[in-house]
Amino acid sequence: MTIAMDKITLHKGDLPDGLDLGPTVAIDCETMGLNPHRDRLCLVQLSSGDGTAHLVQIAKGQTDAPNLCRMVNDAAVLKLFHYGRFDIAAMYHTFGALAQPVWCSKIASRLIRTYTDRHGLKALLHELLQEDISKMQQTSDWGAAELTPAQQQYAASDVFYLHRLKEVMDGLLAREDRTEIAQACFDFLPTRAKLDLIGYPETDIFAHS
Template structure:
């Protein structure tokens, strides 16, 4: 990651940034309970070795440029485990992110030979890239993020575009592209269910 360019912005993206037709997105929060643990950081990349980080410090989630990007129907938002990030975005930015692609769901649909679908495992198998998850559990609410935190945050979005290409080829090969798209289309609603209190309930289950 020595040649990666990381730009840290406060509260919102600057005017004029163009991510093209798809943008890789991730988020960092204070914890995993979205009713308690606020959104701290959003990471974005066009897959070009450049990462833009938007930090939220003082409870200001206005972010008009970021919200416009998330609701732009001409830009696909690529996530790994989109369900959580979509819920965080909806809970704190107040917008429904659409359309979306989730590399974790795609992995589960075609990498049925393993139960290891984490980003680290996918990067290693599909791209021969070894990323560090050491900073995953750190204080993302700190007003001054460390260099290690910034580099970790960037690594979560830098490789998703390359991953999508491989996953899409395998989904097509196994005849599961349409199924994957239907799952992606439902994800914003799955996030809404999480926020509304059905996070631990499978409403499709018999019991």
């Protein structure tokens, strides 16, 4: 499904003053690569679940976005992610804003969809919501001064469906009696992101050896 451009708003540097995205906000990030110490944050996309998406383009060297950070830090706002571990680390490294409380569809998927090893967002949306999204722009240049309509549509699709996905996956977690353990994982996720940033991306600190 292609998201109409009139459903997408692009902002430079920060969310506008006074924008209220409600108590539950879907968030995703685009970066220049997968190493937050090397690869800068380029875009933060958000949706309140109302069928619109807000994209915040982050400039090279930018270290603050007051309105965005206020929302990220707000304990009254639940932040929805897909693979939040990376996005939380990227925003914390760039702005010093640690997202919490959080919910993550990849963690939920690994807890309930043990019949498959396909836990990407595209697979989840196809199976659980019968929505098909394109991943063609995933590896495009997110540091470009001007983002193409295709890039904007791709970025929006990463947050557009997360509210609906959460509703379905929360039901599956409850069905499989894994709601409590999922919540414990979500609560730990910001700490897991901080461990990544200080040099423990692969080390299991709980291991005996």
